[in-house]
Amino acid sequence: MSSLQGKVIVLTGGAGGIGEATARMAREQGASVVITDLEAAPVEALADSLGDRAIGLAVDVSKREDNRRMVAAAVEQFGRLDAVFLNAGIEGEVGPFDSRSDQAWEKVFAVNVDGVRFGVEEALPALRNSGGGSIVITSSVAGLRGAAGLSPYVSSKHAVMGMMRCLAAELGPEGIRVNTLNPGPVDNRMMRSIEDQSSPGHGEEVHKAFSARIPLGRYVTNDECAAMAVFLFSDASGGCNGNSYLVDGGYCAH
Numbered sequence: 001m002s003s004l005q006g007k008v009i010v011l012t013g014g015a016g017g018i019g020e021a022t023a024r025m026a027r028e029q030g031a032s033v034v035i036t037d038l039e040a041a042p043v044e045a046l047a048d049s050l051g052d053r054a055i056g057l058a059v060d061v062s063k064r065e066d067n068r069r070m071v072a073a074a075v076e077q078f079g080r081l082d083a084v085f086l087n088a089g090i091e092g093e094v095g096p097f098d099s100r101s102d103q104a105w106e107k108v109f110a111v112n113v114d115g116v117r118f119g120v121e122e123a124l125p126a127l128r129n130s131g132g133g134s135i136v137i138t139s140s141v142a143g144l145r146g147a148a149g150l151s152p153y154v155s156s157k158h159a160v161m162g163m164m165r166c167l168a169a170e171l172g173p174e175g176i177r178v179n180t181l182n183p184g185p186v187d188n189r190m191m192r193s194i195e196d197q198s199s200p201g202h203g204e205e206v207h208k209a210f211s212a213r214i215p216l217g218r219y220v221t222n223d224e225c226a227a228m229a230v231f232l233f234s235d236a237s238g239g240c241n242g243n244s245y246l247v248d249g250g251y252c253a254h
């Protein structure tokens with residue numbers, strides 16, 4: 001079992017399925033956590049339920065200044081920074097490649113790509129001050145495979161794979177490890193949205209079709225994704241750098 005005793009971690013998308021599960025699991029394993037999302041209320045309530053080594057903060061990852069505030073909060077409140085979970089993301093609209101508006105592409109890239117870039121850039125000074133650390137970026141099986149109807153999302157999740165590989169090569173010598181978590185379909189809000197957009201009124205059928213493509217025969221859970229993120233934060237994953245870590249029930253095996 002990995003332990004996060006003494007580590008300070010900031011998380012984005014902390015009010016969502018994977019983010020909330022990861023915040024809870026990281027706290028249970030002894031980490032101090034700064035939990036962030038667009039709205040303050042849900043992350044403040046989550047932090048309150050996790051005791052005095054957790055704080056909640058409203059952060060829009062697409063704004064550099066908000067990322068700076070998030071890192072400053074970790075250092076001011078808990079004295080250091082050891083790991084960053086750049087997990088906030090949006091699925092955007094589902095539809096054919098040439099039917100997407102410029103605004104639709106820009107919105108997905110502002111959150112899923114610029115949000116990760118700002119998070120890394122703002123966290124680096126604090127991670128260097130700690131003598132190293134772990135950056136975990138939530139990509140997806142959509143960072144490794146195409147999917148009809150999801151071009152902005154798929155393109156954004158491929159983009160952060162490239163970012164992760166460059167960062168791993170650059171930052172490895174400083175003891176800062178960079179990896180991606182690549183979930184397959186997760187049993188939570190985002191997949192419900194993709195299912196309903198793919199076939200309005202028939203989301204359940206899309207769910208069944210997706211599940212049938214997964215060797216385990218089901219979507220993965222928020223907790224299964226959180227367990228991988230927590231492992232990647234921990235010293236138990238000290239040799240892991242520059243790679244993608246799938247939690248996909250075998251989706252990419254065939």
Ligand SMILES: NC(=O)c1ccc[n+]([C@@H]2O[C@H](COP(=O)([O-])OP(=O)(O)OC[C@H]3O[C@@H](n4cnc5c(N)ncnc54)[C@H](O)[C@@H]3O)[C@@H](O)[C@H]2O)c1
Binds near residue numbers: 012037061142185
């Ligand atoms: N759900 C899946 O099937 C699935 C599969 C693969 C990858 N992912 C990725 O996992 C990550 C977490 O998603 P989830 O599954 O928990 O879905 P989710 O929708 O429950 O959580 C995403 C969270 O990100 C937050 N967010 C959106 N825009 C933001 C912004 N500008 N600033 C800050 N926060 C913002 C949302 O408020 C939400 O709480 C995302 O990056 C997603 O793309 C999800």
